[in-house]
Amino acid sequence: MATVHDKGVEAIRIARAAGVRIASGSDLLGPLARDKALELHLKTQAMTPLEAVxxxxxxxxxxxxxxxxxxxxxxxxxADLLVVDGDALADLRILRDRSRLALIMRQGRVRKAAYKIV
Known part of the structure; x- marks a missing residue:
């Protein structure tokens, strides 16, 4: 697994150096979907947190x-939007902590709000 990880990071670095635009995608379904935010954290080994977002x-x-x-x-x-309690650009792993998700909007509708929205 470590080799696969290292080669994946290397591939992103090579692609970026060649001018390839890095997008995102996942085949995590069902219960595994909760780990999609891990992809962002892993990308920060080859790009900045803002570039990963x-x-x-x-x-x-x-x-x-x-x-x-x-x-x-x-x-x-x-709008599909997440508002987190903290600085996600300091550490994208915060997106994996559901207790830190202060607001979730999907298709422009609030799905979760930790605080009253005025």
Whole structure:
């Protein structure tokens, strides 16, 4: 597993150096879906935390041809949004701690709010 991990990080570094846009995807389904946030943390071994977040938001939207609808937080766009209690860019593993998720929006609707929304 360590070899696979190291080669994966190396592949991302090589691709970035060659100008390849790094997007994100997963085949984790069912109970394993809770580990999708781990991908972001793993990417930080080859890119910055902000670049890892952009890879799963704006880059994915651009590559799918839907960047005018989603991928950034702009009025009028579809919103799947997480607000965390802490600084996710300091350590993306915070996204794996469900107790730190202060707000979850899916398709523009609040699904979880730890605080009253005014």
């Amino acid at each position: 952009v890879s799963v938001t704006l880059t994915n939207a651009e590559l799918l041809g839907i960047a005018d609808e989603t991928g950034t937080v702009i009025d009028g766009r579809y």
